[in-house]
Amino acid sequence: MAHGTKPAADARTIVIDPVTRIEGHMKIEVVVDGGVVKDARSSGTLWRGFENILVGRHPFDAVRLTQRVCGVCPMIHSQASAGCLDAALGVSEQVPPNGRIVRNLLLASNYLQSHILHFFTLAALDFVDVTALADYAGPEPELANVKAFIDRGALGPFVPRYEGDYRCSKQTNIDLVRGYLRALGARRVCQEMIALFGGKMPHNVAVVPGGVLAEVTTDKIAFFATRLAEVSDFIDQVYLPAVLTVAGAYGDYFDIGAGCRRYLAYGVFDQDAAADPLARKRLFPGGLIGSDGRLGAVDVEKITEDVSHSRYAAECAAKPAEGQTIPEPDKPGAYTWLKAPRYDGAPAEVGPLARTLIGHAAGGAIKPHVDAALKAAKLPAAKLQSVLGRHLARALEARALATAMAEWLTQLEPGGPVCAALEIPQESRGAGLLDGPRGALGHWIEIQDKKIARYQLVVPTTWNASPRDAAGTPGPIEQALIGTKVRDRENPFEVTRIIRSFDPCLACAVHAVSIKGDVLCKCRVI
Numbered sequence: 001m002a003h004g005t006k007p008a009a010d011a012r013t014i015v016i017d018p019v020t021r022i023e024g025h026m027k028i029e030v031v032v033d034g035g036v037v038k039d040a041r042s043s044g045t046l047w048r049g050f051e052n053i054l055v056g057r058h059p060f061d062a063v064r065l066t067q068r069v070c071g072v073c074p075m076i077h078s079q080a081s082a083g084c085l086d087a088a089l090g091v092s093e094q095v096p097p098n099g100r101i102v103r104n105l106l107l108a109s110n111y112l113q114s115h116i117l118h119f120f121t122l123a124a125l126d127f128v129d130v131t132a133l134a135d136y137a138g139p140e141p142e143l144a145n146v147k148a149f150i151d152r153g154a155l156g157p158f159v160p161r162y163e164g165d166y167r168c169s170k171q172t173n174i175d176l177v178r179g180y181l182r183a184l185g186a187r188r189v190c191q192e193m194i195a196l197f198g199g200k201m202p203h204n205v206a207v208v209p210g211g212v213l214a215e216v217t218t219d220k221i222a223f224f225a226t227r228l229a230e231v232s233d234f235i236d237q238v239y240l241p242a243v244l245t246v247a248g249a250y251g252d253y254f255d256i257g258a259g260c261r262r263y264l265a266y267g268v269f270d271q272d273a274a275a276d277p278l279a280r281k282r283l284f285p286g287g288l289i290g291s292d293g294r295l296g297a298v299d300v301e302k303i304t305e306d307v308s309h310s311r312y313a314a315e316c317a318a319k320p321a322e323g324q325t326i327p328e329p330d331k332p333g334a335y336t337w338l339k340a341p342r343y344d345g346a347p348a349e350v351g352p353l354a355r356t357l358i359g360h361a362a363g364g365a366i367k368p369h370v371d372a373a374l375k376a377a378k379l380p381a382a383k384l385q386s387v388l389g390r391h392l393a394r395a396l397e398a399r400a401l402a403t404a405m406a407e408w409l410t411q412l413e414p415g416g417p418v419c420a421a422l423e424i425p426q427e428s429r430g431a432g433l434l435d436g437p438r439g440a441l442g443h444w445i446e447i448q449d450k451k452i453a454r455y456q457l458v459v460p461t462t463w464n465a466s467p468r469d470a471a472g473t474p475g476p477i478e479q480a481l482i483g484t485k486v487r488d489r490e491n492p493f494e495v496t497r498i499i500r501s502f503d504p505c506l507a508c509a510v511h512a513v514s515i516k517g518d519v520l521c522k523c524r525v526i
Contacts, residue, residue, distance in 0.1 A: 010033070010034075011031055011032065011033035011038070012031070012032050012033075012489055013029055013030070013031050013032075014029070014030050014031075014032055014486075014489060014492055014495070015027070015028070015029050016028045016029075016492070016495065016496065017045070018045070019496060019499055019500075019504070021121075021122040021123070021125065021500060022122065022499070022500060022503070022504045022505070022506065023070065023072050023073075023504070023505040023506060023507050023508070024044070024046070024070075024504070024505060024506025024507035024508070024509065024510070025044070025045045025046050025506055026042065026043065026044060026045070026465065026499070026504055026506045027042075027043040027044075027045050028040065028041070028042055028043070028481075028495065028499060029041040029043070030481055030486075030492070030495055032486050032489055032492070035485055035486055035487070036483065036484070036485055036486070037481050037482055037483060037484045037485075037486060037495070038482065039482065040474065040477075040478040040479075040481035040482050041335055041336075041467070041478065042336065042338075042465045042466070042467065042475060042477045042478050043335050043336040043337075043338075043467070044336050044337040044338040044465065044506045044509050044510040045336075045337065045506075046337060046506070046507075046510050047311070047327060047337040047510050048510070049325060049327065050065065050066065050068070050069055050457070051325040051455050051456055051457060052325055053065065054066075054452050054455040055452055055453065055454065055455065056451055056452065057451065057452050058450075058451065058452075059085055059088070059209075059424055059445065059447055059450070059451070059452055060085070060208070060209065061452075062081045062084075062085065062443075062445065062452065062455060063078050063081045063082050063085065063207060063208060063209065064078075064203075064205075066078065066080075066081045066443065066457070067081075067202070067203045067204070068203065069457070069459075069507065069508050070505055070507045070508045071202045071203075071507075072114060072117070072202075072505065072507075073110065073114055073436055073437055073438065073505060073508065074110075074202045074203050074204070075106055075107050075109075075110035075194065075198070075201075075204060075207075075436075076107060076110065076434070076435075076436030076437065076441055077436075077441070077443070077457075077508075078203075078204060078207040079103055079106075079107055079207055079432070079434060080432040080433070080434060080436075080441045080442065080443040080457075081432060081443050081445075082103075082207050082208060082209050082210075082432065083277060083430075083431075083432025083433070083434060083443070084430040084431050084432030084443040084444060084445045085209035085430060085432070085445065086209055086210065086430070086432070087275070087277075087429075087430030087431060087432065088425070088428040088429060088430030088445055088447055089209055089210070089422055089423065089424065089425065089428070089430070090425070090428075091209065091210045091420040091421075091422060092273060092274070092275045092277075093273050093274065093275050094210065094273070094420035094421075095210060095211045095273050095419075095420055096211055096416065096417040096418055096419065096420065097411070097413070097416070098211070098212075098216050098412060098413055098416045098417060098418045099210070099211025099212050099417075099418045099419055099420070100211070100270050100273060101408050101411055101412055102197050102206070102211075102212045102214055102216065102412070102418065103207060103211070103212060103270075104269045104270065104283075104405075104408055105193070105197060105224065105405060105408055105409070106194055106197055106198050106204065106206070106207065106212075107268070107269070107436075108269065108401045108404070108405050108408075109190050109191075109193040109194045109405075110190070110194060110437065111397070111398070111401055111436075111437050112190045112231055112235075112398055112401060112402070113187045113190035113191055113194075114437035114438075114503075115239075115352075115394040115395070115397065115398045115437060116183050116186055116187045116190070116234075116239060116398070117183075117187055118394065118437075118503045119183075119239065119242070119243065119391060119394065119395070120179065120180045120183035120184075120239075120242070121180070121183070121184075122500060122503070123391065123500045123501070123503075124176065124180060124242075124246075126493070126496065126497045126500060127166075127167075127168070127246045127249070127250055127497075128166075128168065128173055128176045128177065128180075128246075129166040129168065129173045130146065130150065130173070130177055131150060132170045132173035132174050132177070133146050133147045133150060133173075133174060133177060134147065134150055134151070135147075136174065140178070142178075142181045143174065143177065143178065143181075146177060146181070164487070164488065164491075165487070165493055167249040167250060168245070168246075168249050172245060172249075175245075176242055176245065176246075179238045179239075179241075179242045182234060182238050183234070183238070183239070186230070186231050186234040186238075186239075189227045189230055189231055190231055192227055193224055193227050193228065193231075196220055196223055196224055197212070197214040197220065197224070198214065199213075199214070208419060209422055210419045210420035210421070210422050211417075211418050211419035211420055212418050212419060213418070213419065214418060215415075215418070216412050216413065216414050216415065216416060216418060217414055217415070218414050221409055221412055221414070224409060225406070225409055228402065228405055228406060228409070231402065232402040232403075232406075235395070235398050235399055235402055236399070239395050239398060240395050240396075240399060243391050243392055243394075243395040244373075244376075244377065244392075246388070246391070247377060247388050247391075247392065248377075250388065251388075253386060253387040253388040253497065254379065254383040254384075254386045254387075254388050254389060255383070255386060256386055256387050256484060256494065256497075256498065257386055257387040257390075257480040257481075257484065257497075257498035257501060258385045258386055258480065259349050259385070259476045259477070259479050259480035260291075260346075260347050260348065260349055260475075260476045260479045260480075261291060261349075261385060262288075262289065262290060262291050262343075262346060262347065262348045262349065263288070263289040263348060263349050263350070263353070263354035263357050263358060264287075264288050264298065264343055264348035264349070264350050264354055264439075264440055264463070265284070265285075265286045265287060265288075265298075265350065265354045265355045265358045265435050265439070265440055266278060266286045266298060266433040266434050266435050266440045266441075266442070267280070267282035267284055267285045267286030267287075267434065267435060268282055268283065268284050268355075268434045268435035268436075269282055269283035269284060269401075269404070270282055270434075271283065277431070277432065277433045277434060278297075278298055278300065278433060282434075283364070283365050283400075283401075283404055284355045284358075284359050284364060284365065284366065284397075284400075284435065285358060285359055285362045285364050286298050286358070286435075287358040287361070287362060288343065288348065288358075289354075289357055289358060289361065291346075295358060295361040295362060298343075300431065300433065300442075301319070302343055302344040303319065303320060303341065303342070303343055303442070303458065304317070304318065304319055304341070304342050304345075305317060305318065305319075305320065305323060305339040305340065305341050305342070305458065306339065306340040306341075306342055306469040306470055307339050307340065308333070308340070308467075308468065308469055308470040309333055309334055309335055309336065309340070309467040309468045309469075310331075310334055310336055310337070310338060310339045310340060310467060311327060311328055311329050311331050311334045311336065311337050312325065312326055312327060312328055312331070312334075312339060313326040313327075313328045313331075316339070320431075320442060320444045320456045320458050321429065321431065321444045321446070321456070323444070323454075323456040324454075325456070335467060336465075336467045337510040338461075338462050338465055338466055338467060338509050338510060339458075339462060339466065340466040340467050340468070340469045340475060341458050341462055341463045341466055342469055345471075346473065347463070347466060347469075347473060347474070347475050347476050347479070348463060348476070349439075349463070349464060349476040349502075350435075350438070350439025350440040350460050350463045350464060351390070351393075351438050351439035351460060351464065351502065351503070352390060352393040352394045352397050352437070352439075353384060353385070353389055353390045353393045354439060354440075355393070355397065355435060355439075356370060356384065356393035356396065356397065357381075357384060357385075360381065365400050365403075365404060366396060366397060366400050369396040369399050369400050370384075370396055373392060373396055387497055387498055387501040388501075390501040390502065390503075391501060394503075424447070424450045425447065425450070426447075426448075426449065426450060427447060427448050427449075428446075428447045429444075429445065429446050429447070430444070430445050431443070431444050431445075432444075435460075436460060437503070438460035438461060438464075438502075438503055438504075438505055438508070439460030439461075439463060439464065440458075440460060440463065441457075441458070441459055441460055442456075442457070442458045443455070443456070443457055444456045444457075444458075459505075459508040459509050460505070460508065460509075461502075461504045461505045461506060461508055461509035462508075462509045463475075463476065464476045464477050464502050464504065465477050465502070465504050465506070465509055476502075477498075477499060477502055477504070480498050480502075481495060481498055481499075484498060
């Protein structure tokens with residue numbers, strides 16, 4: 001129980017293993033007492049050890065191999081890895097404008113596909129009843145195919161059991177399913193945009209230390225612009241309206257799942273090439289909003305990883321630049337393969353909500369979009385710290401990004417240089433710090449004898465889904481669950497809605513590839 005509270009006799013532990021509709025394998029345990037979550041534990045159940053695989057390899061291998069941490073968000077790993085090599089090779093300030101802008105366009109395209117995927121494919125079923133199409137007799141073949149899918153019983157055990165809490169009207173549910181079908185095409189277009197400059201997707205081959213390998217041509221710019229316009233229309237006509245529709249029906253979820261109320265972002269989308277990544281001007285600025293609500297700068301030296309309840313040896317607890325990855329699967333008291341990142345000794349939430357709150361406080365590019373949305377929804381800014389606040393933050397971020405991307409295209413110089421000259425030093429260190437779709441990502445490298453001697457990753461979901469630390473303080477997702485009212489212990493939909501609002505990527509968090517065969521969600525009460 002949290003804070004040493006003794007459970008009542010009728011308290012029950014609910015175990016969801018694995019949590020479905022997220023990336024990777026995640027186990028959640030919550031203790032429900034009197035209809036309220038009194039304790040929560042978040043577990044990553046796999047480990048493969050990319051950090052150890054990299055040791056002894058050529059430094060340039062890191063950009064290629066770290067992308068294999070995850071097939072959904074490989075772009076951010078290639079850019080964090082290239083960034084830490086930029087620093088280690090001393091070329092951060094030499095990345096040509098074309099190289100910087102193409103990196104931004106690639107990463108922004110990955111943001112758009114990731115946010116679209118999360119809301120429509122992973123999270124929407126928490127709020128949208130697809131069985132509204134069970135008696136559909138309209139002319140649209142795509143909706144008729146969904147009806148046929150339902151008629152065949154093909155959804156089987158994957159049909160969400162939220163019957164008591166679907167609130168949208170039948171027509172609204174049908175409209176939202178139509179939006180889901182359009183989202184499939186919009187996401188495909190985003191992947192085409194990545195492949196244009198990145199060579200392929202997933203796992204691009206263009207991002208390298210010093211910039212990119214992609215040639216900039218007028219044809220590529222025109223191709224990209226056409227597809228960006230298509231995705232931008234989808235954001236305005238489908239994505240944002242869908243999120244606001246759900247928000248109108250589930251307004252109480254602006255009061256659920258706040259979490260630790262401490263927010264961290266490194267910032268992302270460089271507007272210059274300063275040597276220190278945290279000193280660069282970025283479209284979405286970095287910062288830390290403390291528990292007092294004040295915005296301050298990030299000091300990377302205050303970042304540590306605790307392993308008190310993680311399946312790693314005690315000596316792995318360190319600052320990332322000195323970190324080690326020594327597995328200890330049978331460690332007493334450990335319940336996860338995630339380490340516990342802490343900033344100045346305390347947990348912090350990372351991700352779209354953190355970036356949105358920090359950007360809003362700093363007067364960044366996101367601020368006018370947030371102000372307009374809050375005014376339209378008649379909500380105070382404090383309501384963003386919630387389940388629906390996270391969903392809204394992603395949609396607003398997508399809108400701001402599409403606008404910025406159109407401007408970046410006009411800044412490209414066809415035929416101009418895209419990469420700096422490179423030479424591997426005998427010994428060096430570097431850090432790549434920026435935000436991916438799911439939050440703050442850091443890669444740290446140490447080079448000795450021109451080979452990788454140490455490589456460490458601190459990943460967004462490692463922050464958000466982290467376990468307790470030595471002081472017993474729960475991680476952000478654990479804190480977001482504690483205090484939640486649960487209506488039905490057999491069907492704890494409030495719990496899964498909170499978890500999915502963070503868009504966890506456990507494959508990234510444990511630096512692993514999902515290999516577990518059983519993907520059916522199991523919810524059991526002990």
